[in-house]
Amino acid sequence: QQxxxxxxxxxxxxxxxxxxxxxxxxxxxxxxxxxxxQFPGKGPALLIAIRPDVSEKKEGRFTISFNKxxxxxxxxxxxxxxxxxATYFCAARGYxxxxxxLIFGTGTLLAVQP
Amino acid sequence: GAGxxxxxxxxxxxxxxxxxxxxxxxxxxxxxxxxxxxLGQGPEFLIYFQGTGAADDSGLPNDRFFAVRxxxxxxxxxxxxxxxxDSAVYLCASSSGPLYEQYFGPGTRLTVT
Numbered sequence: 001q002q003x004x005x006x007x008x009x010x011x012x013x014x015x016x017x018x019x020x021x022x023x024x025x026x027x028x029x030x031x032x033x034x035x036x037x038q039f040p041g042k043g044p045a046l047l048i049a050i051r052p053d054v055s056e057k058k059e060g061r062f063t064i065s066f067n068k069x070x071x072x073x074x075x076x077x078x079x080x081x082x083x084x085x086a087t088y089f090c091a092a093r094g095y096x097x098x099x100x101x102l103i104f105g106t107g108t109l110l111a112v113q114p
Numbered sequence: 115g116a117g118x119x120x121x122x123x124x125x126x127x128x129x130x131x132x133x134x135x136x137x138x139x140x141x142x143x144x145x146x147x148x149x150x151x152x153l154g155q156g157p158e159f160l161i162y163f164q165g166t167g168a169a170d171d172s173g174l175p176n177d178r179f180f181a182v183r184x185x186x187x188x189x190x191x192x193x194x195x196x197x198x199x200d201s202a203v204y205l206c207a208s209s210s211g212p213l214y215e216q217y218f219g220p221g222t223r224l225t226v227t
Contacts, residue, residue: 034215036218043118043219043220043221044157044205044218046216046217046218089157100145100209100213101147101162102149102157102159102216103159104157104158106154106155106156
């Protein structure tokens with residue numbers, strides 16, 4: 001119930017293509033869904049986040065699509081660039097109570113080929 | 115401004131030894147989190163501080179792990195009697211409040227030999 005399932009595990013995309021990473025959750029108490037980007041040897045960096053009261057959020061080339069009824073959300077990277085090659089993690093946060101911990105997916109290793 | 119900093123960046127210790135990992139949050143951030151990231155996995159929650167108090171320590175794996183934040187700023191994660199299974203990257207994150215975005219530090223890579 002506390003898990004966030006992420007797919008695919010790895011992804012290869014050509015430069016200029018669209019990268020799509022999917023996540024699913026079960027706990028309807030989750031109220032905040034961020035995506036993090038992580039380069040080797042670095043900490044995760046917040047990329048974009050969404051709350052369940054909207055179905056889509058776009059920031060530059062990055063878009064989150066959110067389907068509340070299906071309990072799924074996805075990250076779309078438009079015009080993918082070699083510099084986007086990194087590991088991407090989706091996460092979810094529960095609302096209320098004493099904790100604001102993030103539950104992370106297992107990550108997607110993205111390689112954008114030039 | 116300065117981000118979250120963690121020291122040391124790397125720590126190699128022998129099985130059974132005691133280690134301390136330090137986190138300096140973003141100035142003014144009241145919430146501080148510790149996560150552990152094993153190779154090929156997403157970060158896993160360990161403990162959350164709001165101010166000086168641990169509001170949630172449900173992620174600490176056992177009583178060998180302990181964390182403090184005595185003045186509501188810097189935090190130290192302490193691991194006693196280290197085991198090889200403790201080897202991982204320990205990440206610290208901070209936020210300006212409990213419902214705000216969490217910003218991560220670069221992590222401390224702990225290797226227990």
